[in-house]
Amino acid sequence: MKKLGLFVVVIALAVPFLWWPSISQARDGIALFSQYLGLGALIAMASSHLIATRWPGVEALFGPLDQSYRLHKWLGIGAMVAILLHDTIDAEMRGLGRETALVELAETLGEISLYGLLILVVITIATFVPYHLWKWTHRFIGIFFLFGAFHYLFILKPFKNGDPLGLYMAAVCIIGTLAYIWTSAPRGLRPRRPYEITRVTKEGNAVAVDMTSQGRPLRHQAGQFAFFRFSGAGLGEPHPFTISSAPADDGALRVTIAPLGDLTTRVSRNLAPGQAVQVDGPYGRFGRAKGPQIWIAAGVGITPFVALAQALAEDGPQVTLVYSVRDTNGAAHIAELQNLAASKANLSLVVWQTSELGRFSASALPDIVPDCTNRKALFCGPVQMRRALSSDLPKYGIAQKDFHFEEFEIRTGLGIRRFGRWLWDRHGQQILKEAQNNAH
Template sequence: MTLKPLGLALCALSLATPLIWFPAIAQGRDAVALFSQYLGIWALIAMALAQIISTRLTPVEALFGGLDRAYVLHKWLGIGAMVAILLHDTIDAEMRGLGQETLLVEVAETAGELSLYGLLILVVITIATFIPYHLWRWTHRLMGAFFTAGAFHYLAILKPFDNGDPLGLYTGVFCILGILAFAYRLLPSHLRPSRRYDVTAVTRTGNALAIDMRPNGRGIKAQPGQFAFFQFEGEAPHPFTLSALVAPDGSLRISMARLGDATHRLHHRLQAGAKVQVEGAYGRFNRPRGAKRELWIAGGIGITPFLAWAAAKQDETPVDLVYCVRSADSAAHLEELHTLAANAPNLTLHLHESASAGRLTTEALLDKTKADPRDLHVAYCGPSALREALQKGLSKRGLSQRRFHYELFEIRTGIGLRKLAAHLQKRITERNV
C-alpha cells in the first residue's frame, strides 16, 4: 500500500508549473535572485498542499490512496517547504529596479521573517516526537497562521512580476486555497462533516477499554478495517480503528489501549452516557480480493481491524489470524475472538504470548500457520518494529511486497533520526571490533 501515483504526480506538477513562466521573467534579471524567488513560491505551494491535505476531506483520501499515506506526504511537504524557505532566506532574492519600497512592503518583509521563524519552530516540534502530543497539536494549529503571514509576504513584496500576471495568479490561487483550508480546520467539529454519538457501555477487556456507542441521529458510514477521529468531552480528537460495526442503527465500538496521556485519562474517567463527536470513517485497509490464503497478524491493540474483519467474514478463503500479546490475560477481546473463529468459515486463531514464547519471528509465524509465503496475502496491524522484521523475513521467503498490507496509523511521525543514529552507531561498533 503506497501513495497513489496520481496524487504524487499532481503535487509534483503543482510545484513544477511555476517554472513555465520563469524563462520570460529571467530576461535581464539576476538568475540567482530568481532562483530564490522560485524557492519562495515552491514553499508556498507546498504549504498550501499540506494545508489542503489536513482538511481530511473525502477527495484527499481518494486522491492519495488513504489518509495515512496522505499524512506522510503532508509531513514531507512541510519539511520540504521549510528547507525551501531557509534557502530562500539565505539566497538573496532582492532585485533592482522593481519600484519604491513602501510601508506595506516593509510590513510584508517583517511578515516573511515571522513566517520563517514560526514555521521553523513548528516543524522542529513536529518531527521531535518526544514532545507531548497535546503540545504538538496546540502549536500545530499555528501552522496556518504562519502560512497566512507567508502568503501576505508574497502578495505585498516587490517582485519581478505582478500579482495579476499568470505566475502571480497561479501562486495566489494556492495562497487562497491554503488559507481556506486553514479556516476550515478552525471550524468547530459540529460545523464540519461529523456525527454525534453517546457512549452506551465501557468494558475492560484484557489491557484495553472497549467503548460501545450509538449515534445521536445519523451515524457515520464505515467499512470493516476503517478508522475515525473521536473527540471525547474535554479531549482533543484522536484516531481509533473501529473494532465492531453494528447495523442498521449505526452503533459502533472502538477498543483503546493506554498509549498516551489522553487514553490514560479516558481509561480512568470515561463512563456510559459520555458524548462523542465522530469524524470519518477513513482508511483503505481492506481485505484483498481473490486471495488464495490470507494471514492476518495483530500486535497488541492492533487486533481491532481484524475483529471487524472476522465479524464480517462470510467467504471460504482460508485465514490464519496470529494475535501477538504479552500474555493471554492482557489480550483484548480474546473470548470474542475464539467465538468468531468458531463461527466464521475457515478462520483459525493463533495466540502468540511473548512472555513465554519470546518475540514473534518469521520462522515461528510460518511454523504456527504451516503457510507458504508465496501463496499468502498478509495484513498487519501493530508495532512498526515487528512489522518491519516480519516483512523483511517473509520477503526473503518469497512473499511479494505488494501482498503485505498495512496502514501507517501514526498521524505524527519523525524523520528517522533515531534509526539513522542507531545505524551509524552499529557501523562504528562493527568497525571497532
C-alpha cells in the first residue's frame, strides 16, 4: 500500500491529540485517554468506509485496491481493539453535566455498536464462514458505525460539539456516513457499465466470457480487474475478475472464470449469450513494471498475462512467460498464448507441466532465463506458490522489490494459521526432536 495513504491515516488519528493539553487540565487522564480511544475508533472506521467506496482517487491515495483492502481490514480490526479498550477503561468524568434520556440512549447505542461490531469482525476474520453470508452481514458494519457516531455526539464529554475538536470529529462522522450511504445504495443508483454476453467458450478447465458494451464502455489497461454482476444468470452479487483481454476500441471485455469456489462454479455453469452484465471498475495497477520481465502464472492466474501479452508492443521489453499447468489439456488460453509468442519476437512462452516436471520453483529460473538477475518478476497464482517464490527468488538475484503480485483477496483472515506453521517450522520440530532425545 502507498505510504501516502498510511501517512494520511496516521495524521487523521493524531489530530485529536492537538487539543489534549487544553482538555486534560484538571481532568482524569485515564478516563480522557479512554475517550480518545473512542475517537480513534471512529476515525479508523470512517477511513475504512472511505476505502470501501472505491471512489476515484482511493487507489491513488492508498494504493491498488488489493492493497487498499488490506488496510481496510486492519483499520476495522484496529477500530475494534480501540472500542474494546474504550469499553474496558472507565471513560466517565465528573462535572460534565446531567445525564438525560438522550445521553442514556447514546450510551445504549454505544453498547449495541460494540457487540455488533465484535460479532461482524469475528465473522470477517473467520474465513470458513461462506463468502455470501459474510458479504450480507458485512453491510451492517455501517449501521453500527452510525450508532457509534450517535454515541459520540450525545454522550457527556470534556468538549463541546461546536469546539474545534468537536467539529473535526463531526467531519469524520459525516465522511464515514456518506461513504456508508454510498456503498449501501441500491445498485441502480451507483454507476455501473452495462454489458451483454456475446460468447461463452470452454478454455481448458475454465470458461471465457466475451461481452460487448451496451452504453458507455469501460476503459481499462491490460492487467486490471473489475467487479462483474452477472444479473442475467440470477447471480446478483458482484465479484472481482481479472479482465483477460487487452483494451479494445469498442470497449469489448473478456473474463476467464475457473470453478474454484461456490460462486465461481455457479457463474461458470449459468452464463449464456444475451445475458446482462453490470461492470464496475477498472481497478489495480498490475503489470506496470518496466524493463525486461519474467511473468509467472499458475492455473487461472494466467488471465492478466493474456491481456498483457496481447498488449505487448513490438518495441516493448523482453518478456518470458512461465505458465505452470498440470497438463496442457486443462490450461486456459494455451493456444492463444502460443500464437502470441510465435508472432512477437519479444515474448517467449514456457509451459511447465507439473504432471511431468513437478512443481515449479525459483530454482528452475536460471535454466529457463539465464539473465534472470536483470529482470523483474510478475506473478499471479496460488498463495502458497507466491510465498515460496517470494522467499526463494532473492537466492537467484531477483530482489523482493522486483517481485510484483496482486493479493486478489477481498476477504482475508488474520494469518494465524500461517504464523502457526512458521512457528512450528522454526521451533516446533527442534523442540520435538530434543524431547524425543531426552526421552531416550
